[in-house]
Amino acid sequence: MLLLLWLGAFKLDVYAAPRLINPKGDGFVIVIDPGHGGDNNGTEGHLNGSYLEKQMTMITSQALYDELSKYEGVTVYMTRNNDASLSLKERAEFAASVNADMMFSVHYNASVNHDLFGAEVWVPSDTPYHAHGYQFAMVELQSFKDKGLFIRGAKTKLNDAGENYYGIIREATALGVPAVIIEHCHVDNAVDIGYCDTDEDLRAFGVLDATSIAKYLGLKSSALGVDYSAYAAKDLASAEPDGRISLVFNTYTDPDVCEISPEEVNNETGDVVINVTAADYDDLLMYFDYSTDGGETFSERLPMPGYDYFNKSVQDSFEYTINLQGNNEPVVMFRVYNIFDRMKESNVLELAGAFSFAGNGTGENAGKTREEIIAEAKESKNKRQIIEKEIPGTLTFAPNGELIDEDTGFSLKDFLIIVLILVTLVFVTAFFVQLFSYKKRRKKRRGIKSYDYDIYSKDNYHY
Numbered sequence: 001m002l003l004l005l006w007l008g009a010f011k012l013d014v015y016a017a018p019r020l021i022n023p024k025g026d027g028f029v030i031v032i033d034p035g036h037g038g039d040n041n042g043t044e045g046h047l048n049g050s051y052l053e054k055q056m057t058m059i060t061s062q063a064l065y066d067e068l069s070k071y072e073g074v075t076v077y078m079t080r081n082n083d084a085s086l087s088l089k090e091r092a093e094f095a096a097s098v099n100a101d102m103m104f105s106v107h108y109n110a111s112v113n114h115d116l117f118g119a120e121v122w123v124p125s126d127t128p129y130h131a132h133g134y135q136f137a138m139v140e141l142q143s144f145k146d147k148g149l150f151i152r153g154a155k156t157k158l159n160d161a162g163e164n165y166y167g168i169i170r171e172a173t174a175l176g177v178p179a180v181i182i183e184h185c186h187v188d189n190a191v192d193i194g195y196c197d198t199d200e201d202l203r204a205f206g207v208l209d210a211t212s213i214a215k216y217l218g219l220k221s222s223a224l225g226v227d228y229s230a231y232a233a234k235d236l237a238s239a240e241p242d243g244r245i246s247l248v249f250n251t252y253t254d255p256d257v258c259e260i261s262p263e264e265v266n267n268e269t270g271d272v273v274i275n276v277t278a279a280d281y282d283d284l285l286m287y288f289d290y291s292t293d294g295g296e297t298f299s300e301r302l303p304m305p306g307y308d309y310f311n312k313s314v315q316d317s318f319e320y321t322i323n324l325q326g327n328n329e330p331v332v333m334f335r336v337y338n339i340f341d342r343m344k345e346s347n348v349l350e351l352a353g354a355f356s357f358a359g360n361g362t363g364e365n366a367g368k369t370r371e372e373i374i375a376e377a378k379e380s381k382n383k384r385q386i387i388e389k390e391i392p393g394t395l396t397f398a399p400n401g402e403l404i405d406e407d408t409g410f411s412l413k414d415f416l417i418i419v420l421i422l423v424t425l426v427f428v429t430a431f432f433v434q435l436f437s438y439k440k441r442r443k444k445r446r447g448i449k450s451y452d453y454d455i456y457s458k459d460n461y462h463y
Helices: 053-068 088-097 129-147 167-174 199-217 231-235 370-379 412-445
Strands: 028-034 074-078 102-109 119-122 151-155 179-186 257-266 271-279 285-291 317-323 331-338 343-345 394-397
Touching (some): 028 053, 028 088, 028 199, 053 074, 088 167, 129 151, 129 179, 199 231, 257 343, 271 331
Parallel strands (some): 028 074, 028 102, 119 151
Antiparallel strands (some): 257 271, 331 343
């Protein structure tokens, strides 16, 4: 096993700081951009099959518009109010034309393998827009967490030219408008579907977005009876001195470590405790999954133990129990993923034979319980089978994966057999010693030295 351990959880301090954005005019101008539209449906992978993303973003954006318009000191626009086709450049140009202080692009997410879940916010790479986006994202993501969503983070993605990868962000910042993309949740994953399954759910996201924007901008509303003007000093995370948060940027590297070793096997239940050691020295680890058939199929993705995006920390070593009952030849491996969904595979553990007494055996023991195997072994005439030896309840493994039998049972029958063997050896040894001594005495009486016995024939003897 690789003896490389990441000591201590990866952590980046986040501390309070003043709000970085200020209105260009007398009040804030905010542009809401409902993603997709017209001939661009967006994701079509919604689990219940009743929504297209372009419809979902419109419902959420309209609720966002209505809620945010209730705050004083803010003017709100939308890039589209119907099912219209708009290019990314046209959306950005509209935001610039109204002298927008910030633009929020509303989206819902899906993944190729339908295995991702959680919410994220994409922010610009350019300063100072990056800091603006990051500060808002931290407020929005906290609201998502309070709602119960898994947090995938605030992130920046670059293209091959080193520019913002996402067109709406690239086009808007080129015109001097900070823009972010809000990916509310994954519509194709059962973990998230309960958050976006109805029109009411989608409108609730719009209200949540409006509240987060109001907190970020420090707005107040007499109609709603809220005042967030003091929110910034307490809850806004700071950007680093260079204006960019290093962890937000995609390093395009895989996690550095993913090693597994078996800790314990419970023969009666089929549970196997696996120790997992994982580390990523550039990014934050976020998910893991595992396979029991050598990588042909994998479990659903699971959050890394101790994962905390806001403290930028994760548990780098943990134990996880999987059940292999009924699996005759289990081959176990794990995978870990960082916040940019880069993956690292572990070593492979071949655990065939680990359940020979757990009802998972092959051949004559296939399907038999532990008690049945013990009973048959006691009745058998084959002395090579286990008779009195206690079959242990658990087994452990050496670091190389070899099974270690921890049974130290020592029956009375075992003791008597060993004593009998020792007595026999002593008797045989004494017999041969006496025989050899008798021959030496006989040769001495005949006047022949003992060392001459083998080289003289009978004819050469002198009587």
